[in-house]
Amino acid sequence: MNKIIDNKSDFTARHIGPRDKDIDEMLGLMGFSDLESFINSVVPQDIQTKKPISLPSARTEKELLDDLRKIAGHNALVRSFIGMGYHEAVMPSVIQRNILENPGWYTQYTPYQAEISQGRLEALLNFQTMVSDLTGMEIANASLLDEATAAAEAMAMCYSIKGRPSGGGFFISEECHPQTIAVIQGRAQHIGVRIILGRHDDVSFSPEIFGALVQYPSSCGEVYDYSDFIQKAHKTGSLIVVSADLLSLALLKPPGEIGADVCVGSTQRFGLPLAYGGPHAAYFATKEAFKRQAPGRIIGLSIDSEGKAAARLALQTREQHIRREKATSNICTSQVLLAVLSSMYAVYHGPHGIKRIAERVLFLTRVLNSGLAHLGFRVTNENFFDTLSVESTKNICDKVFLVAEKSGVNFRKINSTAIGISLDEATSLCDIEKILEIFSEGCGRKITKSLNDLSFGLTTELKSIFKRESKYLTHKVFNSYHSETEMLRYLRRLEAKDLSLTTSMIPLGSCTMKLSATTEMYPISWPEFSKLHPFAPVEQAKGYGILFHELEKSLAELTGFSAVSLQPNAGSQGEYSGLLVIKKYLENKGESCRNVCLIPRSAHGTNPASAVMAGLGVVTVDCDQLGNIDIEDLKKKALKFKNQLAVMMVTYPSTHGVFEEKIKEICRVIHECGGQVYMDGANLNAQIGLCRPAEIGADVCHINLHKTFSIPHGGGGPGVGPIAVKSHLVDFLPSHPVIKVGGISGVLPVSAAPWGSAGVLPIAWMYILLMGAEGLKKASMVAILNANYIAKKLTAHYPLVYKGINGFIAHECILDVRRFKESAGVEVEDVAKRLMDYGFHAPTISFPVPGTMMIEPTESESKAEIDRFCEAMISIREEIAEIENGKADRNNNVLKNAPHTAERIAKTEWPHPYSREKAAFPSKDTRTSKFWPPVGRINNVVGDRQLICRCI
Numbered sequence: 001m002n003k004i005i006d007n008k009s010d011f012t013a014r015h016i017g018p019r020d021k022d023i024d025e026m027l028g029l030m031g032f033s034d035l036e037s038f039i040n041s042v043v044p045q046d047i048q049t050k051k052p053i054s055l056p057s058a059r060t061e062k063e064l065l066d067d068l069r070k071i072a073g074h075n076a077l078v079r080s081f082i083g084m085g086y087h088e089a090v091m092p093s094v095i096q097r098n099i100l101e102n103p104g105w106y107t108q109y110t111p112y113q114a115e116i117s118q119g120r121l122e123a124l125l126n127f128q129t130m131v132s133d134l135t136g137m138e139i140a141n142a143s144l145l146d147e148a149t150a151a152a153e154a155m156a157m158c159y160s161i162k163g164r165p166s167g168g169g170f171f172i173s174e175e176c177h178p179q180t181i182a183v184i185q186g187r188a189q190h191i192g193v194r195i196i197l198g199r200h201d202d203v204s205f206s207p208e209i210f211g212a213l214v215q216y217p218s219s220c221g222e223v224y225d226y227s228d229f230i231q232k233a234h235k236t237g238s239l240i241v242v243s244a245d246l247l248s249l250a251l252l253k254p255p256g257e258i259g260a261d262v263c264v265g266s267t268q269r270f271g272l273p274l275a276y277g278g279p280h281a282a283y284f285a286t287k288e289a290f291k292r293q294a295p296g297r298i299i300g301l302s303i304d305s306e307g308k309a310a311a312r313l314a315l316q317t318r319e320q321h322i323r324r325e326k327a328t329s330n331i332c333t334s335q336v337l338l339a340v341l342s343s344m345y346a347v348y349h350g351p352h353g354i355k356r357i358a359e360r361v362l363f364l365t366r367v368l369n370s371g372l373a374h375l376g377f378r379v380t381n382e383n384f385f386d387t388l389s390v391e392s393t394k395n396i397c398d399k400v401f402l403v404a405e406k407s408g409v410n411f412r413k414i415n416s417t418a419i420g421i422s423l424d425e426a427t428s429l430c431d432i433e434k435i436l437e438i439f440s441e442g443c444g445r446k447i448t449k450s451l452n453d454l455s456f457g458l459t460t461e462l463k464s465i466f467k468r469e470s471k472y473l474t475h476k477v478f479n480s481y482h483s484e485t486e487m488l489r490y491l492r493r494l495e496a497k498d499l500s501l502t503t504s505m506i507p508l509g510s511c512t513m514k515l516s517a518t519t520e521m522y523p524i525s526w527p528e529f530s531k532l533h534p535f536a537p538v539e540q541a542k543g544y545g546i547l548f549h550e551l552e553k554s555l556a557e558l559t560g561f562s563a564v565s566l567q568p569n570a571g572s573q574g575e576y577s578g579l580l581v582i583k584k585y586l587e588n589k590g591e592s593c594r595n596v597c598l599i600p601r602s603a604h605g606t607n608p609a610s611a612v613m614a615g616l617g618v619v620t621v622d623c624d625q626l627g628n629i630d631i632e633d634l635k636k637k638a639l640k641f642k643n644q645l646a647v648m649m650v651t652y653p654s655t656h657g658v659f660e661e662k663i664k665e666i667c668r669v670i671h672e673c674g675g676q677v678y679m680d681g682a683n684l685n686a687q688i689g690l691c692r693p694a695e696i697g698a699d700v701c702h703i704n705l706h707k708t709f710s711i712p713h714g715g716g717g718p719g720v721g722p723i724a725v726k727s728h729l730v731d732f733l734p735s736h737p738v739i740k741v742g743g744i745s746g747v748l749p750v751s752a753a754p755w756g757s758a759g760v761l762p763i764a765w766m767y768i769l770l771m772g773a774e775g776l777k778k779a780s781m782v783a784i785l786n787a788n789y790i791a792k793k794l795t796a797h798y799p800l801v802y803k804g805i806n807g808f809i810a811h812e813c814i815l816d817v818r819r820f821k822e823s824a825g826v827e828v829e830d831v832a833k834r835l836m837d838y839g840f841h842a843p844t845i846s847f848p849v850p851g852t853m854m855i856e857p858t859e860s861e862s863k864a865e866i867d868r869f870c871e872a873m874i875s876i877r878e879e880i881a882e883i884e885n886g887k888a889d890r891n892n893n894v895l896k897n898a899p900h901t902a903e904r905i906a907k908t909e910w911p912h913p914y915s916r917e918k919a920a921f922p923s924k925d926t927r928t929s930k931f932w933p934p935v936g937r938i939n940n941v942v943g944d945r946q947l948i949c950r951c952i
Contacts, residue, residue, distance in 0.1 A: 009058040012775035015515055016782050017862035023782065026789045026863060039690065039781050042788070042808040044661050047691045054557055058772025061519040068762065072528035074543035079431065080274075080410040080533035083387050083422025084219060084738075085147050085177045085245075085752070088531065090425050091271040094484050095344050098491045099337075101525060103712075106337055107501035109513055109841060110716035114312035115304070115899050116836050118934045119494030120340060120715045121311035124299045126477055127267075127281075127343035129950040133472035134249040135263040136256025137285035139949055141296040143267075143339035143717070144331065145569050148183035148752035150264040150282035151176075151213055151243050153295040153329060155184050156613075157262065157286075158211035158239040159193055161293055169194040169209045175218035176243060179752045182737040184213070186748030190580070190615035200229050205236040213241040216255060217248060220380075220420055221387025225465050230259040246270060246283065247425075248385040250351075250358035251460070253468050262286045269424065271345035272338055275524075276544055277534030277753025278569055279718035279760060281338035291315065291947065295329035297716070301952065302943025305897070305936035306904060312938050314947060324618075330609035333570035333706070333721075337714030344491070347481055351473035357425050359460040361386045364432055365423050370454040371436040375445050380418070383466060387422040389414060392443070400442030407438055410536050475951040497934040498715075499841050504931070505861045505869055507790075509812040509844040509854025510604065510655065512685050512707035520710055520766040524759055534753045535738050548755060551765045552722075558768075558776070559684075559701055560694030561724035565733040565742060567749065569756035571682065574702025574721025575610035575649075577734055580747040581700060581725060582647050582676045583614060584732045588745065594646040594674065598637060600629050602655045602848050607680060616646060627656035627802035629666060638673045645675035652696065653683045653810035655848045656802040657787075667697025676700070684708040685858070686784055686811035689777025693724075700725045709764035720757050720764070782859040783811045786866060790855055793870045797877040801852055811856055815843075815873075818851035824883035825890045828853060831876055836899035838872035838923055839931045868925060875922060889913055894922070899933035 018026065023035065032038040040048075059067070080088070091100070099105045111117030111124075124142040131140035144150040155170050162168065170193050172181055181197065188195050196203070200214050212233055217223045230240050241262040242255035247269050249255075255263040268280040286294055292315060300314030346354060365386050369379050372390055380389045392400075394416045401419070404411055412420030421435065429451055440447050461467075473479070481487040499506075506513040523529060532541055552564040568574040579597070586594045597616040599607050601623050608618045619637055622630040629650070638645060648670045653659045660666070667677045679698035685708040687693065693701040705711045705720040713719075725733065735746030739754040755761070771779060791800055791813040798815035820826040828851050832842030844854040857866055879895060882888040892912055894900075900919040910916060921927050 009060045009770060009772070011061060011770040012058060012772070012778060015517060015771065015775070015860055016779060017860050017865065018782060018786070022863035023785065026785055029792055030788060035781050035785065038785065041806050042784055042804065042810070043659055043690055046664060047696050049690065049692050049695055053689055053773040053777070055554060055773040056769060058775050059769050061770065064766060064769055065519065065522070068523055068766065071543045071546050072523070072526055074546060075528045075532055076540040077527060077531060078408050078410055078536060078540050080536055081421045081423065081435070082410050082412045082533050082535050083420060084412060084535055085266055086274055086277070086533055086535070087269045087422060087424035088274060088426040089269045089271050091273065091341070092345065092348050094487050094491070095271060095341060095348060096525065098488060099341055099344060101521070102495070103516070104495045104498070104500050104502045105340065106521070106712045106714050107516060108498055108715035109506050109508060109511065109713055110336070111313060113832065113836070113842055114310065114938050115833065115933045115935055116499040116841060118311060119497035120336065121299055122494055123340040123343050124336065125301070125311055125949070125951055126347060127339045128299060129475060130343055130346045130473065131283040131285050132950050134246055134254060135244060135285045136254030136470065137260070137263050138256070138288040139291050139294070139298070140283060140285040141294055141298050143334045143336065144282040144284050144296050145333070145335060145573065146278060146280060146282050146752040147243060147264065147266040148177070148180040150284050151180050151241065152184045152187040153284065153331070154241040154262045154264050155188065155193065155211060155213065156191065156329070157290065157293050157295060158241065159191065161239065161290060162210035162237070165208060165210055166192070167194060167208060169196050171196045171198070171203050171209055171212035173200045173214045173218070174198055175200070175220060175222070176213060176215040177219045178737045179749065180243060182749050183752060186750065187613070190613065200224070200226070205233050205238050207236050209236065209238050211239040211241060213243060216242050216244045216252070217385050217387065220389040220414060221384045221422070222381050223252065223383040223385060223466055227258050234259065245385065247354070247358050247361070249468070250355045250472070251362060251462060251468055252385065252466055254470065257470065261290070267339065267342035270342035272342055273530035273759065274533050275530050275759025276532040276541065277755060277758050279335055279338050279757035281335040281342055296331050297334055298949050300943045301948040302938050302940065304938050308935055310935040310938045312940065312943055314943055314949065324605050324608040330572045330576060330606045330613055332572045332606050333719035334717045336716035337718060340715065346473060347478055347490070348487055350478050350482055351471070353482070354473065361423055361425065361427065362460050363458060364427050366458045367451060367455045368421065368423065368432050368435060370458065371432070371447065372439060374449055374454065375436070375439055375443060375447065377439060377443070383463065386424065387420060390419045390421065391417055393417060396443050400439055403438045403441045407434065409434065409438060410533065477951055499931055504839050504841070505857065505865050506841040507843045507855045507857055507869060508841070509657065509814070509856040510682055511713070511844065512856060512858055513713065514685070514710060514858035515860035516710050516712035516763065517767070519770070520763045523762045523766065529759060529762060534758070538739065544758060547761060547765050551761060554768045555703060555722060555724055558688055558692070559703065559724045560692030561701065562727040563730045563733060564722050564724045566722045566761065567734045567741065567751050567754065567756045568702065568721040568723060569751045570717070570719040571702060571704045571721040572606045572610060573750050574723050575606055575680065576613055577750045578678050578700040578702050578723045579610060579614035579616065579647060580750070581723065581729050581732045582678065583616070584745065584747050585676070585729050586646055588732070591674070594644055596641045596644040596646055598634070598645070598648040600650065602627065603649060603651055604655055604680065604682060607649045611649065623656070627654065627658060628660045628662070631662055631665065634666060635669055638669050638675070642673045645670070645673045647676045647678050649678045649680060651680040651682055652693070653686050657809045657812040657814055657854065658802055658804040659810050661805050664697055671697070682707065683811060686780055688780045689773065690780050694726060700729060705764045710767040711760050711763045718757050718760055720760060779859040786857040786859060786861060787811050787813055787855070790857055790866060790870060794873055797874055801849055813855050814849060815853045815855065817853060820880050821851070824880050826880050826883065826895055830895040830898065833937055834876050834879070834895045834898040835872060836933045837894070837919065838875070839926055839929070840869055840872055872923060894919055899936060901934065901936050902932045904936060
C-alpha cells in the first residue's frame with residue numbers, strides 16, 4: 001500500500017536515458033555487474049568524496065513547481081522606470097511560443113557544423129544586418145554577453161589596434177551607465193590601461209589617449225551631438241566607441257554617420273524580458289577595416305558544393321583554440337538564443353513598426369516632460385529620447401520616492417536632488433497619469449491639465465542635427481512577415497534547417513549537450529521572474545534572493561567550496577573572474593609579484609586567453625604520452641617560477657577525457673610553491689556526487705550551469721559560469737556599483753548585472769532539486785558509463801587516443817581518425833559531414849587533438865540512441881574501408897561528397913559511382929525519419945576571401 005501512495009519523484013528516471021535493464025547490459029559489456037564497482041575502477045579512489053552530499057530529497061515536478069510559485073510570489077511586480085540600459089519590452093507571442101519556449105531552438109549547439117545550422121545562421125545574419133543598419137556601421141558580430149562587457153571588449157580592441165601603448169589612456173564619459181564604467185575599469189586595470197573619467201566636452205585629447213567611450217543618449221537621458229568631439233579625438237588618432245540605445249537609433253542619427261569607430265550596446269529592448277538583468281544579447285559593430293580584430297563570432301555568407309548561398313561562422317572562428325594566449329578575447333559563449341529573439345522582433349515589426357514604437361516612446365516622454373513642467377519641476381535634459389532627469393529639493397525628491405514606493409513604481413535615484421525616469425515600449429497613457437500623480441502628491445501641487453492638453457502641439461520631430469535621415473531594415477526579410485501566419489511559417493522554415501536535440505543526440509565532447517527538461521524551462525517565462533528590473537530595490541526581489549541563496553548553497557555543497565558568485569554570465573567569464581579573485585587575494589597578502597599562470601598544453605583555449613586578460617603571464621606545462629599532465633615538467637616549471645607563481649589552471653577530468661591519477665599531487669606541488677589552483681569546471685558533469693573539486697585541492701572552480709546543470713546551450717548562449725571559492729577567497733568575490741553584492745573587498749564587476757544572467761537560474765535550481773543527491777550522483781555515473789560504452793563499442797573501429805590508468809575514460813572519449821588520411825584520403829571533417837547524412841551532429845572535431853573526434857554522450861541519452869550513433873560510426877568506418885580496398889573511388893565517394901541534400905538527390909544528373917540510396921539513406925532509421933541537410937558542404941575559403949556578413 002505504501003508503495004502505491006508514495007509520491008516520490010521519478011524525475012531522475014526520466015532525465016537519465018538508459019533504463020535499469022540497459023545499464024545492466026552496458027555494464028555486462030564492460031565486464032561489471034554493478035554501477036558502483038564500475039565507477040570505482042574509473043574514478044581514482046583517493047579523490048572520491050567520503051562525505052555524503054547534503055541536499056533536500058528529490059521532489060516531484062508538480063511539488064517543485066508549486067514551491068517555486070511560492071518563491072516567485074516574493075518578487076514584487078513593480079513597474080520600473082529606472083532605465084540605465086534596461087527597459088521593459090514586449091515579446092511578440094508568436095516569438096515567445098515558437099522560439100523561446102521551443103526546444104527546436106533552445107537545444108541547438110553552437111553552429112560550428114554550418115550545413116545543419118542554416119536556420120539559426122540565417123537568424124544571426126538578420127541580427128547582424130539589423131545592428132549594422134541601425135548603428136550605421138559596416139560590420140557587426142553575432143552578439144556578445146551584455147552591454148558593459150561589450151564596451152570592455154571595445155576598449156580592449158582599440159588598445160590592440162593602437163599597438164597596446166605603454167601607459168595608454170582610455171577616456172570614459174562620466175555620463176555612461178555606472179555598471180559599464182565599472183566593468184571597463186576592472187578590465188583595464190589588468191592589461192595596463194589608464195582610465196580617464198570625465199565630461200566629454202572637457203577632455204583634452206593627446207596621442208597617449210588611444211580611445212574614448214560615450215553613451216548615446218547619456219545615462220541620464222541627454223542626447224548630445226558628438227560630431228565635434230569625435231573629430232577632435234580623430235585628430236590625435238583616438239578611436240571612438242559609442243554605446244548606443246538601439247531603439248533610439250530608429251530616430252536619432254546613427255553613430256556610424258557621425259564618425260564612430262565602434263558601436264556597442266544591448267538589444268534587450270527588442271523584445272527581450274528584463275529577467276532581473278539577463279540574459280540579453282549585446283551587440284558589437286565596427287568598421288570593416290577592423291573586422292579581424294573584432295571580438296566574438298561573425299556570420300558570413302559563402303557557397304556550398306552546388307554553388308548555393310550558405311551561411312557559416314567566418315574569420316576568427318574558435319580563435320581561442322588556435323591562438324590561445326594570443327587571442328584578442330576569451331569570448332566563447334555569445335548570446336545566440338537572445339540574438340535570435342531580438343532579430344525576430346525586428347523581422348516581426350519591420351522598419352515602420354520599429355519606428356512607430358520609437359516615436360511613441362519619444363512622444364510619451366515629451367508629454368511627461370510637459371506635465372512635469374506644468375507641476376513646476378525642472379527637467380535638466382535639453383534634448384532627450386526616453387529618459388528625463390528631474391531636479392528638485394531633497395525634501396521633495398524624498399517625498400516623490402516615498403509616494404512612488406506606495407504606488408508600486410520605481411524611479412532612478414540619480415542623487416539626492418535628481419530623479420531619473422525612463423519610459424519604454426510598454427508605457428501607457430495610464431502610466432503617464434500615474435507618474436504625474438506621484439510627482440503631484442510629492443510636491444503638493446495639483447495637475448490642472450489633462451493629458452490631451454499636455455500633449456497639444458507636441459510632435460516627434462527632432463532637431464536636424466539629431467534627426468536620422470538614412471533608411472534601415474530595407475532588406476526583404478524585414479518587410480515580409482508582418483502577419484502572424486507568415487511569421488509562424490518563417491520561423492518553422494528556419495527551425496527545420498537546424499539539427500537540435502529534438503532530432504537526435506549531439507555527442508559533443510567538452511560541451512555536455514544534455515536534456516533541459518520542460519519543467520525546468522517552464523518558470524523562466526513567469527512574469528515574477530521575467531519582469532524584474534536588475535536595479536530595483538532588493539526588497540522587491542526577495543523571491544530571487546531566496547533562489548540565489550538556495551542555488552549558491554547547493555552548488556557550494558556539491559563542489560565542497562565555501563561560497564559562490566553567480567555573477568559571471570559565461571564559462572569564459574567564470575575563468576576570468578576566478579583568476580581575478582585569486583590575483584586580488586595574492587595582492588592583499590602583499591604578493592602582487594606573483595603573476596605567472598601555469599596551464600597544461602591540453603587546456604581549452606579560453607584558459608590562456610583568460611589568463612592574459614587577467615594580466616597574468618602564461619607558461620605551458622607539457623602532457624605525457626597518455627595525455628596526463630607531465631608531473632616532472634610541472635615540478636620543474638613550478639620551482640622555476642616559485643616566487644612568481646600565482647595559479648595553475650587545470651581541467652578535471654582532463655580535456656583529454658581521463659581522470660588523472662595524480663591530480664592531488666598536482667595541487668600539492670602548486671600550493672607548496674605558493675600558488676593557487678583554479679579548476680576549470682567544464683567537465684564537472686563527471687564529478688557531481690562522486691568527488692568535490694575543493695576536496696581534490698582546487699581553491700576556485702567555475703561551474704558551467706549551461707552544461708552540468710541543464711541550462712540549455714541555446715545555439716551558443718545563454719551560458720552561466722558561476723565561481724565557487726574556498727573560505728580565504730570569499731572576501732574577493734565580484735562586486736557591483738549599483739547593487740551591493742560580493743565580498744567586502746570584491747573585485748570590480750565582470751558583468752553588467754549584479755547576478756549576471758539571473759533569468760535562467762531557475763533552470764539550474766529546478767534541476768538540482770528535481771534530481772536530489774542520489775539522482776545527481778547517478779547522473780554522473782551514467783554519463784561515465786555511456787561514454788565508456790561508446791568507447792568499448794567503437795575502439796575496434798577507431799582507436800582511442802587516451803585512456804585512464806585502468807583502460808577506462810571519464811565522461812568523454814577521443815577517437816583517432818588521423819590514419820585514414822593516408823589510407824583513404826579521408827579527413828576528420830569528411831567523417832563529420834557524413835554523419836549528417838545519418839542524421840547526427842558531429843562530435844567535437846580536431847580539439848583537443850587535431851584529426852580526432854571527441855565524443856560525450858551525457859547521461860540523458862538512451863542506450864537505443866547511443867547504439868544508433870555507434871552503428872552510424874561503424875557504418876562510416878566500413879565506407880572508409882571500401883575506399884581503402886579500392887571498392888570506392890578515393891575522391892568521388894560518400895564521405896568526400898557529404899552531406900547529400902534532397903535537392904542533389906533529386907537531380908536528374910548523378911555524377912557519382914555510388915547510388916542515391918547509399919548517399920541519402922545509409923541506415924535503416926533514415927528511411928523512416930530523415931533529417932535533410934539544407935545545403936551541401938560549404939566552401940570556407942570563398943566565404944573568407946569575400947566577407948559578406950549581412951543580408952544581401
